[in-house]
Amino acid sequence: xxxxxxxxxxxxxxxxxxxxxxxxxxxxxxxxxxxxxxxxxxxxxxxxxxxxxxxxxxxxxxxxxxxxxxxxxxxxxxxxxxxxxxxxxxxxxxxxxxxxxxxxxxxxxxxxxxxxxxxxxxxxxxxxxxxxxxxxxxxxxxxxxxxxxxxxxxxxxxxxxxxxxxxxxxxxxxxxxxxxxxxxxxxxxxxxxxxxxxxxxxxxxxxxxxxxxxxxxxxxxxxxxxxxxxxxxxxxxxxxxxxxxxxxxxxxxxxxxxxxxxxxxxxxxxxxxxxxxxxxxxxxxxxxxxxxx
Amino acid sequence: xxxxxxxxxxxxxxxxxxxxxxxxxxxxxxxxxxxxxxxxxxxxxxxxxxxxxxxxxxxxxxxxxxxxxxxxxxxxxxxxxxxxxxxxxxxxxxxxxxxxxxxxxxxxxxxxxxxxxxxxxxxxxxxxxxxxxxxxxxxxxxxxxxxxxxxxxxxxxxxxxxxxxxxxxxxxxxxxxxxxxxxxxxxxxxxxxxxxxxxxxxxxxxxxxxxxxxxxxxxxxxxxxxxxxxxxxxxxxxxxxxxxxxxxxxxxxx
Numbered sequence: 093x094x095x096x097x098x099x100x101x102x103x104x105x106x107x108x109x110x111x112x113x114x115x116x117x118x119x120x121x122x123x124x125x126x127x128x129x130x131x132x133x134x135x136x137x138x139x140x141x142x143x144x145x146x147x148x149x150x151x152x153x154x155x156x157x158x159x160x161x162x163x164x165x166x167x168x169x170x171x172x173x174x175x176x177x178x179x180x181x182x183x184x185x186x187x188x189x190x191x192x193x194x195x196x197x198x199x200x201x202x203x204x205x206x207x208x209x210x211x212x213x214x215x216x217x218x219x220x221x222x223x224x225x226x227x228x229x230x231x232x233x234x235x236x237x238x239x240x241x242x243x244x245x246x247x248x249x250x251x252x253x254x255x256x257x258x259x260x261x262x263x264x265x266x267x268x269x270x271x272x273x274x275x276x277x278x279x280x281x282x283x284x285x286x287x288x289x290x291x292x293x294x295x296x297x298x299x300x301x302x303x304x305x306x307x308x309x310x311x312x313x314x315x316x317x318x319x320x321x322x323x324x325x326x327x328x329x330x331x332x333x334x335x336x337x338x339x340x341x342x343x344x345x346x347x348x349x350x351x352x353x354x355x356x357x358x359x360x361x362x363x364x365x366x367x368x369x370x371x372x373x374x375x376x377x378x379x380x381x382x383x384x385x
Numbered sequence: 386x387x388x389x390x391x392x393x394x395x396x397x398x399x400x401x402x403x404x405x406x407x408x409x410x411x412x413x414x415x416x417x418x419x420x421x422x423x424x425x426x427x428x429x430x431x432x433x434x435x436x437x438x439x440x441x442x443x444x445x446x447x448x449x450x451x452x453x454x455x456x457x458x459x460x461x462x463x464x465x466x467x468x469x470x471x472x473x474x475x476x477x478x479x480x481x482x483x484x485x486x487x488x489x490x491x492x493x494x495x496x497x498x499x500x501x502x503x504x505x506x507x508x509x510x511x512x513x514x515x516x517x518x519x520x521x522x523x524x525x526x527x528x529x530x531x532x533x534x535x536x537x538x539x540x541x542x543x544x545x546x547x548x549x550x551x552x553x554x555x556x557x558x559x560x561x562x563x564x565x566x567x568x569x570x571x572x573x574x575x576x577x578x579x580x581x582x583x584x585x586x587x588x589x590x591x592x593x594x595x596x597x598x599x600x601x602x603x604x605x606x607x608x609x610x611x612x613x614x615x616x617x618x619x620x621x622x623x624x625x626x627x628x629x630x631x632x633x634x635x636x637x638x639x
Contacts, residue, residue: 242498243494246491246497246504247490247491247504247507247508248491248493248497250483251484251489251492253476253484254473254485257473257474258471258473260435260455260467260471261467261473261485262456263434263435263455263456263459264433264459264464264467265485265486265487265551266456266459266460266487266488266551267456268456275494279494379475
């Protein structure tokens with residue numbers, strides 16, 4: 093039972109993370125390969141502040157703001173280059189963030205990581221707090237979902253789709269493309285920061301090893317697998333990625349093969365994901381019907 | 386209204402536009418003709434901010450617009466089309482029109498959450514405006530169709546509709562009738578004439594000479610990056626430099 097709660101919490105946190113990336117990747121067409129950095133910035137800010145004695149709620153808000161500001165700081169220079177190069181710039185940014193965390197020991201304790209990150213005072217420690225933490229995460233996820241749905245279903249989201257489809261048309265019709273993209277990245281980063289802070293206070297220990305390229309790939313996968321540019325796609329994608337990731341633990345692997353359990357699980361997991369992408373190239377929920385134009 | 390002075394643009398050794406100066410009056414349809422590669426489209430790109438210019442000045446209603454970013458020039462009412470059609474294929478025809486409308490309060494984040502009524506009211510107004518434009522273009526029956534499914538000619542008309550949504554004061558059209566059938570051309574011409582009567586200035590690049598003669602009060606001819614003629618279309622056909630640009634130099638051998 094506790095295990096199911098745990099998986100649900102993870103899936104919801106990844107839903108928030110994926111929804112925030114979908115705003116950038118799915119709607120604005122910004123291939124941000126460094127999204128994990130903002131998840132990490134949120135986690136680190138929140139962990140540091142709460143360990144220093146700030147109430148967890150306040151630390152979470154600061155973490156979101158910090159991640160949003162960091163997003164703006166990345167966006168302004170990174171948006172000077174386009175498409176592939178933007179992807180490379182964001183990828184490098186995430187790696188820089190990880191290396192800073194690894195090396196600035198006075199602040200982050202380097203590879204030792206930050207242990208003992210407290211939960212909000214009104215949530216019990218250990219497994220007793222799981223149901224309440226699940227409710228907190230679910231409320232946050234619902235809030236983020238509704239917020240992003242309002243954004244993307246509005247003229248703002250429509251302008252982002254115009255930019256995604258044809259940037260020149262957007263410019264020729266007076267859209268401030270740079271400003272819209274910056275707003276998108278700041279918003280997406282702040283929401284990723286929220287996901288990061290929920291994760292940090294849940295897991296209670298973070299280290300630079302938690303914020304590697306693997307996590308970026310995982311969250312991009314959630315979005316692409318679920319369906320870019322759709323409301324429910326990234327949520328479904330996040331649940332699928334987490335669910336299959338956990339489900340392979342229960343594979344009936346014969347005892348003689350016990351030495352190969354982990355690689356076999358990984359192969360089956362990879363195989364399932366590849367199969368989904370092959371069968372549903374535009375995601376489990378497609379933005380446009382396939383016969384559409 | 387539009388004043389262009391000594392505009393020069395080169396790509397490496399290629400002089401795409403060389404020392405071009407001209408003025409557009411306040412009303413009417415002006416044509417720009419010239420052989421392929423003579424710099425017409427480059428000039429349009431410069432006027433609308435898509436290319437930076439090397440030298441020269443451009444004024445639109447006394448605003449200096451040279452080297453301003455495209456969206457700022459667009460907001461002054463200088464709206465362009467592109468040579469190839471550029472529909473937003475997965476949006477409906479109506480949404481193609483609504484999406485490009487300028488000054489939408491719903492494109493900022495705060496009003497979405499703090500003054501949703503204002504956003505809703507503007508959306509409704511834009512929808513009505515778009516339907517009006519579609520009526521004018523006789524595209525109303527296709528309003529809910531995906532733009533990617535329209536024929537080439539219908540897409541060209543839809544693009545004109547998008548331009549109308551932007552409250553243009555000067556429209557730059559890059560080969561508006563290329564590749565569409567004569568019925569559609571007549572429809573397009575009728576709309577252009579009507580806009581002209583409403584006081585919107587139109588500046589178009591066109592290879593269809595009879596059409597230019599019929600539509601344009603004034604014609605510019607470009608060749609090899611230079612403006613070689615400015616005057617009425619009748620005179621253009623008799624101008625020796627224009628004839629030479631199109632047909633080559635006469636041989637005077639023996």
